[in-house]
Amino acid sequence: MALPSSRTLPVVPGRPLIGNLPDLMTPRLRPFLTRHYRTYGPVFQVSALGQRFTALAGPEANLFTMKEGHQVLRSEEAWRPNDLEMGVRQSLISVDGEVHRHYRRVEGPSYARSAFVAGLPRALSVAAEDLAPFRAGDTLPVAEWSKNVITEQLARLVVNGTARPYMADMLRFVQTALMVTVTRQQPRAMLALPGYRRSKAAISRMVDGLIDAHRRTPPAEAGREPDLVDSVLAATQERPDLWSPADQRMAVMGAFIAGMDTAANSLAFILYRMHRHPEYLPALRAEADTLFREGPPDAEALGRSPLLHRFVMETLRLHPIAPALTRTLTQDVTFAGHDLRAGTTVIIGTTVSHGLERFYPDPERFDPDRFTRERAEHRQPGAYAPFGVGAHTCAGSGMAEGLMMLNAAALLRTLDLSLDPAYRLREVARPTPSPDRRLALRVEGVRHDAVSLLA
Secondary structure (H helix, E strand, O other): OOOOOHHHOOEOOOEOOOEOHHHHOHHHHHHHHHHHHHHHOOEEEEEEOOEEEEEEEHHHHHHHHHHHHHHHEEOHHHHHHHHHHHOOOOOOOOOOHHHHHHHHHHHHHHHOHHHHHHHHHHHHHHHHHHHOOOOOOOEEEHHHHHHHHHHHHHHHHHHOOOOHHHHHHHHHHHHHHHHHHOOOOOOHHHHHOHHHHHHHHHHHHHHHHHHHHHHHOOHHHHOOOOOHHHHHHHHHHHOHHHOOHHHHHHHHHHHHHHHHHHHHHHHHHHHHHHHHOHHHHHHHHHHHHHHHOOOOOOHHHHOOOHHHHHHHHHHHHHOOOOOOEEEEEOOOEEEOOEEEOOOOEEEEEOOHHHHOOOOOOOOOOOOHHHHOOOOOHHHOOOOOOOOOOHHHOOOOHHHHHHHHHHHHHHHHHHEEEEOOOOOOOOEEEOOOEEEOOOOEEEEEEEOOOHHHHOO
């Protein structure tokens, strides 16, 4: 029997010509999908510039993606334009099935929590370097500082490189490419601008230099543990069909991209929330002081910071960096009583459940105690998905969470900061949600010298 037309789905009203486009930009996407989930249920249609998309939302969408996504969802269409701009046919984020599993086996271990554990001393060194210049009366620019520290940490931990000389080019290249090819916030003409092309060429040369250096000096000769570049070069010998020079470059570039617009933006929101809710600061500082009291902490000691961990989790609930996923259906499916056709573009609102009263009473209130063992509101099926769901769940979630906690603790230990009470958060999309550049913290004093983080 033929499937009914998708026109039978509820349709969210939109503006003439542009439809729902403004609400599909990432800072507004989660509340937009949550609002219409309450009105229409777990499936409805939205529009942008004359195109229709089907939204799957709420815990129903998360459970569907976890159980059936690997069989019926495809990532290729959403990410193909970015792959083409990067000069590759496919990448970890754009493929599914066995090829995706291969890329994940090669690249995933370099972003795992075990890699963070092994690299924690190097990550802490970067934090100390970036905190050392601050003195009483200075201003800490939250988004910029977060991007600098986490991007450099990932460069050192994942590829034994550095991002510092290339940050301006990295920002221009990565953010422009993603805002043109993935989120469609900017026109394709941006890719032809001379400044963008110069930055793209500079980053390509930098990454090629890293790969060449690793090829000339293997880990045993360099006296280091194998890293992402070594893993990619080894995989090239096994599957040369999947690892052209452009594919190698794309994978290694991921070490820089991974932090710039994901973990870094999350850290910025964490720092905002800490100082937006100063009633938590005494207890958070006490945890940080305990953590560093006997010298640099290890990962096990970092895990004994329960309030800080809950604080990070609650921030990720209210400020998820990836509020939704875009996928294409590969088969006809039935979801929430509606028949959907193969080839349909779906927006999966993975974080809609973060704002539902049935899981989180008074959901817009910031409350880290939601994550205590007694309450554990996030443990309900489909209730919490800050790192995505399904086969493409973030491979670096363990690394990201570790770096966020480590940097927040180092900052609490080192500086006494305050937020202007008049400041009101404004989120921007570059391309993922981030606090805008006006967010700054005033240094009231230096609690401990940054060098003491390493002593």
